[in-house]
Amino acid sequence: MRVKIVMELRDVPGQLTKAIEPVARLGGNIQGIMHQRERKTPLGRIPVMLVFEIKDKKTLEKLLAELKKNGIAVTQIGESIRGVKRTTILIGHIIHTDIRDTIDRLNGIPGVRVSDMSLAMSELGKDSSARMTITADSEGSSNLAIKKLRQISEQKDLLLITSLEGEE
Amino acid sequence: MRLILVGFGNLGRGLGITLAEKQEFLKKRQGLVPKVVAIVDETGALVNDDGIPSAKFVAMARSGKKVEKLAGAKKGEIVHDTIEKVAADVVLELTPTNIKTGEPGLGHIKTAMKSNKHVITSNKGPLVVAFKELDALAKSQGVEFRYSASVGGAIPVIELARKLLAGNEVQEIKGVLNGTTNYILTRMGEEGAPFDMVLKEAQELGMAEKDPSLDIDGFDTAAKLVILTNSLLAINAKLKDVKIAGIRKITPEAIKLARDAGQAIKLVGAAKKGMLEVSPKMVPLGQPLAVSGSLNAVTLKLDLAREISITGFGAGPKETSSSLLGDLIDLHRTLGC
Numbered sequence: 391m392r393v394k395i396v397m398e399l400r401d402v403p404g405q406l407t408k409a410i411e412p413v414a415r416l417g418g419n420i421q422g423i424m425h426q427r428e429r430k431t432p433l434g435r436i437p438v439m440l441v442f443e444i445k446d447k448k449t450l451e452k453l454l455a456e457l458k459k460n461g462i463a464v465t466q467i468g469e470s471i472r473g474v475k476r477t478t479i480l481i482g483h484i485i486h487t488d489i490r491d492t493i494d495r496l497n498g499i500p501g502v503r504v505s506d507m508s509l510a511m512s513e514l515g516k517d518s519s520a521r522m523t524i525t526a527d528s529e530g531s532s533n534l535a536i537k538k539l540r541q542i543s544e545q546k547d548l549l550l551i552t553s554l555e556g557e558e
Numbered sequence: 559m560r561l562i563l564v565g566f567g568n569l570g571r572g573l574g575i576t577l578a579e580k581q582e583f584l585k586k587r588q589g590l591v592p593k594v595v596a597i598v599d600e601t602g603a604l605v606n607d608d609g610i611p612s613a614k615f616v617a618m619a620r621s622g623k624k625v626e627k628l629a630g631a632k633k634g635e636i637v638h639d640t641i642e643k644v645a646a647d648v649v650l651e652l653t654p655t656n657i658k659t660g661e662p663g664l665g666h667i668k669t670a671m672k673s674n675k676h677v678i679t680s681n682k683g684p685l686v687v688a689f690k691e692l693d694a695l696a697k698s699q700g701v702e703f704r705y706s707a708s709v710g711g712a713i714p715v716i717e718l719a720r721k722l723l724a725g726n727e728v729q730e731i732k733g734v735l736n737g738t739t740n741y742i743l744t745r746m747g748e749e750g751a752p753f754d755m756v757l758k759e760a761q762e763l764g765m766a767e768k769d770p771s772l773d774i775d776g777f778d779t780a781a782k783l784v785i786l787t788n789s790l791l792a793i794n795a796k797l798k799d800v801k802i803a804g805i806r807k808i809t810p811e812a813i814k815l816a817r818d819a820g821q822a823i824k825l826v827g828a829a830k831k832g833m834l835e836v837s838p839k840m841v842p843l844g845q846p847l848a849v850s851g852s853l854n855a856v857t858l859k860l861d862l863a864r865e866i867s868i869t870g871f872g873a874g875p876k877e878t879s880s881s882l883l884g885d886l887i888d889l890h891r892t893l894g895c
């Protein structure tokens with residue numbers, strides 16, 4: 391999963407190493423570091439934003455504990471855990487074609503989670519509509535999920551509407 | 559510049575009125591003096607070698623009569639004969655679209671080119687069925703061929719890409735290309751009303767045809783996508799290459815769910831190498847393609863300019879005459895006639 395944290399570092403040499411060493415050691419992959427010098431705190435600390443990919447929640451907690459031990463203050467865990475979000479709409483006999491099964495099959499893809507679902511029923515016997523948000527930990531698994539949902543929609547005769555946003 | 563109008567319906571009449579109203583403007587600003595030397599439809603032709611006087615022309619256009627009923631007209635199926643024999647520079651082909659056979663427009667255009675006349679058309683049929691063939695015929699005959707009005711009504715997307723963006727390679731085209739479906743989806747969203755009801759309203763208002771299938775099942779959008787693909791992506795695409803889904807299944811609930819997530823549902827035609835598709839898509843509100851009502855919009859993805867979008871009125875006689883007239887002025891500048 392991809393994580394964004396903001397920590398406050400003292401403006402002395404060696405601080406950054408202290409912060410990123412545990413990320414590397416725990417198998418994380420750093421994707422971006424940004425010093426926010428213009429936002430220096432009254433005590434002279436510098437906020438640093440760090441974006442990295444890490445295995446799972448458990449490893450992240452381990453990392454946060456290590457940072458704390460190193461005396462590094464993490465002030466934000468950027469929107470906690472970010473991922474690639476895709477919003478889709480489904481129209482058809484959503485419930486009768488086993489919505490639970492649809493969700494399970496998506497959740498079955500590694501790194502993919504149906505993170506939000508809103509259902510709007512229409513008159514009895516008519517098509518209902520649903521909005522489904524699929525969160526994935528990478529672009530690749532997100533595309534896989536959409537592909538799967540397309541297959542499922544064809545099997546279950548549902549109309550799938552994807553968004554131009556985030557489409558390649 | 560001597561013109562033959564083939565088809566005297568909404569667009570033929572609309573163009574006639576525009577030409578008359580803009581006579582001074584065209585002469586002063588563009589140095590263009592258009593003379594309509596023949597008007598012809600399926601059952602009659604009116605020929606006037608000196609050019610039909612514009613006051614008379616406007617009266618005829620406003621009368622709404624078929625050509626055979628106009629004073630001085632000849633009766634009979636003499637379209638091809640007229641195109642061939644009347645001395646003219648440009649044939650404006652403005653007959654009804656048939657996306658399966660391309661006729662009658664396809665035949666008219668071929669006859670015109672073969673008799674060494676330049677062609678301007680608003681008719682999608684011939685372009686969808688025989689784009690390559692017509693393009694080649696125009697080249698071998700040494701005549702000009704323009705079809706700005708066939709896609710997007712007033713929106714000059716084809717000429718924009720070909721002229722002003724000529725240094726770019728167009729990589730992808732996305733468009734909301736059908737005013738009727740866009741109107742229906744917009745109204746469904748505003749009123750929370752179901753598809754059938756809004757379609758009926760659109761038909762009563764003349765916004766949708768009695769047989770609305772071409773529009774709502776996505777064929778009209780697909781036809782326009784095929785034209786854009788051929789002309790801007792240089793891919794020899796046919797209608798059968800397009801994966802098509804229309805808007806019949808869209809519910810007002812779906813539109814609301816999308817809107818709550820900051821998106822609108824639009825019928826989008828999308829084309830790039832290896833992919834031609836017409837389907838309902840969510841478009842983030844505020845993006846150029848999220849146009850409402852009967853508006854059309856096109857976004858081009860380009861190698862240099864990255865993205866260019868253009869929006870406007872996709873139909874209507876006056877609006878579309880903007881494109882027809884644009885083509886006419888372009889020919890005037892190219893040919894000097």
Ligand SMILES: NC(=O)c1ccc[n+]([C@@H]2O[C@H](COP(=O)([O-])OP(=O)(O)OC[C@H]3O[C@@H](n4cnc5c(N)ncnc54)[C@H](OP(=O)(O)O)[C@@H]3O)[C@@H](O)[C@H]2O)c1
Pocket residue numbers: 564565566567568569570598599600601624637652653654655662680681682683707708709711872873874875878
């Ligand atoms: N209206 C728009 O806003 C718009 C915008 C862009 C493109 N277009 C396209 O432009 C074309 C013209 O549209 P429109 O709205 O003007 O259509 P329209 O009102 O139906 O007019 C078509 C004209 O063509 C004539 N015609 C029919 N069959 C013919 C034949 N075999 N030979 C000669 N003439 C024939 C009709 O005569 P009769 O009345 O005797 O049948 C009529 O005068 C269509 O292809 C349309 O798809 C229209």
